[in-house]
Amino acid sequence: MAFAGAKFTAARALPPIAPLTPTQGAYLAALRSSPQVIVVGPAGTGKTWIAATHAADLYRTRKIDRIVLSRPNVPCGRSLGFFPGSLNDKFAPWAAPVIEAIKERIGKAAFEIALKNGDIEMVPFEVMRGRSWKDAFVLLDEAQNTTPAEMKTFLTRVGENCLTVVDGDVSQCDLAAESGLRVVIDMIRTRNLPVPVIEFGREDIVRSGLCAMWVEAFEDMEAQTQPRA
Structure with missing residues (x-):
């Protein structure tokens, strides 16, 4: 299938995603074998890039009909206020890492x-209730900033023939309340639910040596400042 006016076809020749670490390999294997995947870990490990690129590959080969992107609009640090424009315009800055990865895979015009x-939809939590999706790749990015109620809303929207990925870094929660991502991981483990949880560590950081250095430095500092039990 080709999109008129775009340099894009389902047969566009692209190399397959190559894992750079064993954990990335386990992540890709989970994406190919499970309808839902939870992935956690520090920045720079490829959590979001792999999910977005895999979604783009499924879409361009017509194995799914749609890509649905969501992310809690919780700012890291002080907010710049509201963004003007349509819903997509407002949400695009929050979803920029995912959008750029998809554009790299299918091309800007096709995107x-x-x-x-x-076929690609950005859905903030404010308009999610009452929705449902099928035949889609559904990605929730930065899920550590969801509340348990928001996570319930998201996970219960998923219909038939969907691949759902929930990614985040539980150490980077910007909420004053409990993280919905942490709650879901605890539920999976205590109830033995058939949902793989892929955990990246600092040894999986592939973004840069500087990124790895700062992640390690902050993790060590946070460990030292945590109150002892």
């Missing part, structure tokens, strides 16, 4: 057409 046609 814009898919967005216009509704």
Whole structure:
């Protein structure tokens, strides 16, 4: 299938995603074998990039009809206020890492057409209730900033033939309340639910040596400042 006016076809020749660490390999294997995957770990490990690129590959080969992107709009630090424009315009800055990864895989023109046609949709939590999805790749990014109620809303929207990925870093929660991501991981483990949880560590950071250095430094500082039991 080709999109008119875009340099894009389902047969576009691209190399497969190559894992750079054993954990990335386990992540890719989980994406190919499970309808739901939870992935956690520090920045720079490829959590979001792999999910977005895998979604783009499924879409361009017509194995799914749609890509649905969501992310809690909780700012890291002080907020710049509201963004002008349409819903997509407002949400795009929050979803920028995912959007850029998809554009790299299918091309900018194809992305814009898919967005216009509704094949790629950005859905903030404010408009999620009452929705449902099928035949889609559904990605929740930065899930550590969801509340348990928001996580329940998200996970109960998923219909037939969906691949759902929930990613985040529980050490980077910007909420004053309990993280919905942590609650879901605890539920999976205590109830033995058939949902793989992929955990990246600092040894999996592939972004840069500087990124790894700072992640390690902050983790060590936070460990030292935590109150002793």
